[in-house]
Amino acid sequence: MNLGEAIYGRGLALLALALAMMLVWFGAGEPYVDALGEGRSRVEAAARRLHATRQSITPDNAAEARTEESLNALLLPGASSAASAAWLQQRMGTLTQESGALLLSFELLPVAANADTPLQLVTGRVRVTANTQGLRLLLHSLETQQPLLLIDNLYVRARSDQDIAPGGHLDVQMDVSGARRLSP
Secondary structure: OOHHHHHHHHHHHHHHHHHHHHHHHHHHHHHHHHHHHHHHHHHHHHHHHHHHHHHHHOOOOOOHHHHHHHHHHHOOOOOOHHHHHHHHHHHHHHHHHHHOOEEEEEEEOOOOOOOOOOEEEEEEEEEEEEOHHHHHHHHHHHHHOOOOEEEEEEEEEEOOOOOOOOOOOEEEEEEEEEEEEOOO
């Protein structure tokens, strides 16, 4: 073997090593680093939500503006009851999809007008079909998110084995309410 063939062989070996390292990095390393960054951002978001919740619970007379901001985080967004109801419907669709359930319907219930309260409840009747795990995830996400949503009139029944409609083995109906600030 002469010197030229040895250099050529080493060059090919180095090129093959570089290609193998690129395949390993782009095949496993980069997705792993991306997943770590995404997990870190989720933990930071959860920490911010926890901090905001703790701030809304603990009394602080010196920071009235911060208390007002914390209160607004617990209320439904929207300048009108229709906008708040649309946000509630969209949020229920998102939470249902994330939990693995199937949203069948969302019906806006009439708003009770009470002029002497500063808040107004916006309530929607939600029907979903889910399995047990999906229902657990949906109820957990409803209870732990902001703005604050209240679950009322929860009704769960098993579906018939002969039912061929898509979704899980449970039919679920519940009333989900959120409060919004009344416009002056």
